[in-house]
Amino acid sequence: xxxxxxxxxxxxxxxxxxxxxxxxxxxxxxxxxxxxxxxxxxxxxxxxxxxxxxxxxxxxxxxxxxxxxxxxxxxxxxxxxxxxxxxxxxxxxxxxxxxxxxxxxxxxxxxxxxxxxxxxxxxxxxxxxxxxxxxxxxxxxxxxxxxxxxxxxxxxxxxxxxxxxxxxxxxxxxxxxxxxxxxxxxxxxxxxxxxxxxxxxxxxxxxxxxxxxxxxxxxxxxxxxxxxxxxxxxxxxxxxxxxxxxxxxxxxxxxxxxxxxxxxxxxxxxxxxxxxxxxxxxxxxxxxxxxxxxxxxxxxxxxxxxxxxxxxxxxxxxxxxxxxxxxxxxxxxxxxxxxxxxxxxxxxxxxxxxxxxxxxxxxxxxxxxxxxxxxxxxxxxxxxxxxxxxxxxxxxxxxxxxx
Amino acid sequence: xxxxxxxxxxxxxxxxxxxxxxxxxxxxxxxxxxxxxxxxxxxxxxxxxxxxxxxxxxxxxxxxxxxxxxxxxxxxxxxxxxxxxxxxxxxxxxxxxxxxxxxxxxxxxxxxxxxxxxxxxxxxxxxxxxxxxxxxxxxxxxxxxxxxxxxxxxxxxxxxxxxxxxxxxxxxxxxxxxxxxxxxxxxxxxxxxxxxxxxxxxxxxxxxxxxxxxxxxxxxxxxxxxxxxxxxxxxxxxxxxxxxxxxxxxxxxxxxxxxxxxxxxxxxxxxxx
Numbered sequence: 081x082x083x084x085x086x087x088x089x090x091x092x093x094x095x096x097x098x099x100x101x102x103x104x105x106x107x108x109x110x111x112x113x114x115x116x117x118x119x120x121x122x123x124x125x126x127x128x129x130x131x132x133x134x135x136x137x138x139x140x141x142x143x144x145x146x147x148x149x150x151x152x153x154x155x156x157x158x159x160x161x162x163x164x165x166x167x168x169x170x171x172x173x174x175x176x177x178x179x180x181x182x183x184x185x186x187x188x189x190x191x192x193x194x195x196x197x198x199x200x201x202x203x204x205x206x207x208x209x210x211x212x213x214x215x216x217x218x219x220x221x222x223x224x225x226x227x228x229x230x231x232x233x234x235x236x237x238x239x240x241x242x243x244x245x246x247x248x249x250x251x252x253x254x255x256x257x258x259x260x261x262x263x264x265x266x267x268x269x270x271x272x273x274x275x276x277x278x279x280x281x282x283x284x285x286x287x288x289x290x291x292x293x294x295x296x297x298x299x300x301x302x303x304x305x306x307x308x309x310x311x312x313x314x315x316x317x318x319x320x321x322x323x324x325x326x327x328x329x330x331x332x333x334x335x336x337x338x339x340x341x342x343x344x345x346x347x348x349x350x351x352x353x354x355x356x357x358x359x360x361x362x363x364x365x366x367x368x369x370x371x372x373x374x375x376x377x378x379x380x381x382x383x384x385x386x387x388x389x390x391x392x393x394x395x396x397x398x399x400x401x402x403x404x405x406x407x408x409x410x411x412x413x414x415x416x417x418x419x420x421x422x423x424x425x426x427x428x429x430x431x432x433x434x435x436x437x438x439x440x441x442x443x444x445x446x447x448x449x450x451x452x453x454x455x456x457x458x459x460x461x462x463x464x465x466x467x468x469x470x471x472x473x474x475x476x477x478x479x480x481x482x483x
Numbered sequence: 484x485x486x487x488x489x490x491x492x493x494x495x496x497x498x499x500x501x502x503x504x505x506x507x508x509x510x511x512x513x514x515x516x517x518x519x520x521x522x523x524x525x526x527x528x529x530x531x532x533x534x535x536x537x538x539x540x541x542x543x544x545x546x547x548x549x550x551x552x553x554x555x556x557x558x559x560x561x562x563x564x565x566x567x568x569x570x571x572x573x574x575x576x577x578x579x580x581x582x583x584x585x586x587x588x589x590x591x592x593x594x595x596x597x598x599x600x601x602x603x604x605x606x607x608x609x610x611x612x613x614x615x616x617x618x619x620x621x622x623x624x625x626x627x628x629x630x631x632x633x634x635x636x637x638x639x640x641x642x643x644x645x646x647x648x649x650x651x652x653x654x655x656x657x658x659x660x661x662x663x664x665x666x667x668x669x670x671x672x673x674x675x676x677x678x679x680x681x682x683x684x685x686x687x688x689x690x691x692x693x694x695x696x697x698x699x700x701x702x703x704x705x706x707x708x709x710x711x712x713x714x715x716x717x718x719x720x721x722x723x724x725x726x727x728x729x730x731x732x733x734x735x736x737x738x739x740x741x742x743x744x745x746x747x748x749x750x751x752x753x754x755x756x
Contacts, residue, residue, distance in 0.1 A: 104613040106542040107636035250548055263541045367586040380560040381591025382538040
């Protein structure tokens with residue numbers, strides 16, 4: 081267990097968060113990961129790299145993103161005050177861009193002219209295609225054939241940005257299969273290709289590197305919350321699929337006295353139905369996609385198909401650092417169903433004039449459950465990780481509408 | 484001495500090269516695996532690599548992924564693979580069987596439980612694709628305690644340091660992945676393989692098998708001239724896919740005989756293994 085007075089320093093040098101994380105890949109990729117580890121360490125130590133990253137975040141992404149006090153919604157819920165970290169206002173509409181810029185800068189420094197990515201709903205694919213255009217890199221995005229059909233607008237967006245979108249026909253034809261295919265591309269083209277992973281999962285150093293690029297979210301909150309609310313929040317809430325927006329906002333708050341961290345997973349149609357994506361709540365430890373973490377798997381260790389109304393949470397694993405935070409009780413993890421997320425989605429639209437991403441709506445829905453149980457002087461900080469324009473079709477369909 | 488070491492010792496005495504075919508357990512159907520293993524032996528296999536299907540085979544190409552999906556859809560599992568090996572072992576006590584697969588099914592069973600069950604079933608070696616040496620201290624210990632040879636991969640991208648790391652935990656033989664890519668890829672650079680193998684063999688002190696991209700008698704012969712063993716996988720799966728139902732075993736045996744003949748035709752002078 082983590083001692084209260086010990087600084088939190090994970091992963092260890094070999095990329096482990098306790099028993100989680102690590103480098104579970106075929107030998108063909110080991111040298112590439114060693115090269116990446118060394119290149120990333122050099123970037124971290126280089127003041128010019130850090131300064132350029134900050135410059136890009138400010139002038140290209142539009143950071144810092146504001147914090148907004150959702151007064152009407154808080155009053156209506158009748159309890160704690162809800163503050164929203166507005167990652168939805170970033171360029172490309174979500175937190176994903178923070179990480180893509182960082183990794184593209186590492187790729188450029190390593191002399192790799194080609195970047196590849198996997199994507200589920202298309203948000204990470206769009207962000208990758210965006211930075212590839214910005215830095216003049218060739219870009220190939222792998223996307224499950226099922227998702228290509230469901231997310232036609234994002235597929236077109238990536239093509240407009242100059243990327244090649246490859247539909248993946250294997251397996252369940254969704255995010256995890258796109259990830260498998262991207263890994264295969266990387267193994268084959270490792271000399272000139274950089275794999276931009278979109279979340280805090282995969283083999284070391286990805287979970288650490290993606291987290292580091294996303295911690296800008298939490299670091300801004302540390303400064304903004306005292307300005308906005310006079311103090312740090314009592315709770316920090318974020319949705320967790322792979323878990324990058326959650327790691328980004330949690331990290332500076334880990335172990336801070338009086339601050340509770342809560343990750344919200346997709347309980348889909350309900351945990352009891354088996355149709356969900358709640359790896360931490362309902363999964364077991366195992367090895368997939370290069371790391372040991374909590375996984376949704378059957379008795380034989382085969383990965384099972386997951387479900388969530390939000391494609392960004394529809395993944396059978398989760399970042400290994402979340403597995404560690406759960407086991408050490410440094411963070412709590414809860415589930416929110418499709419229906420609950422939809423309710424929060426509509427509430428935020430109508431009461432605050434903000435259309436949230438369905439992923440972020442899971443964190444909002446938990447805030448809506450928690451706020452009424454707390455006195456009005458308590459503060460909840462919710463990471464509003466993305467905007468909901470991409471979800472128009474899904475929400476309209478649920479309401480029986482067609483465009 | 485392990486069954487795998489015995490095989491390589493006999494082959495060395497005869498100046499012959501090992502032929503190591505791979506098939507996915509449960510493909511094209513669970514009841515076909517045992518007859519296919521017999522056919523591989525009839526066709527001249529020295530060691531059989533039996534693939535344990537996994538839902539997310541990241542290091543495999545489309546051919547083996549398809550075979551894995553077909554096998555899983557028919558209920559194949561690690562336990563059932565061990566049952567097949569047990570049946571095979573009851574009729575064949577000479578041909579080593581190496582299980583090749585991914586870490587998660589083994590971790591789901593439990594590393595120690597698996598090692599004991601594999602030993603009891605008559606498994607000789609285990610190659611876990613996503614267990615590099617640095618992540619499998621527990622597994623290698625459990626495997627060795629159960630007299631299983633942990634087999635490791637090396638790749639064209641592997642450094643001298645990797646040779647040492649692999650030699651420290653591995654035994655039986657080293658599987659050299661002959662190209663950058665996934666199983667079943669078309670291109671193999673045999674000159675590059677020829678340059679690398681002598682140094683690897685010296686560094687690891689074990690026989691070196693070469694696989695990924697060997698598709699016919701000619702490429703098998705050229706690889707066999709420099710390596711101690713030739714591994715063929717995707718090409719055999721394709722042979723099974725192309726075969727009329729019921730003729731799979733006969734076709735696989737015929738294909739194997741071609742490869743065997745090519746390997747046995749390699750001149751025996753100047754071979755340093």
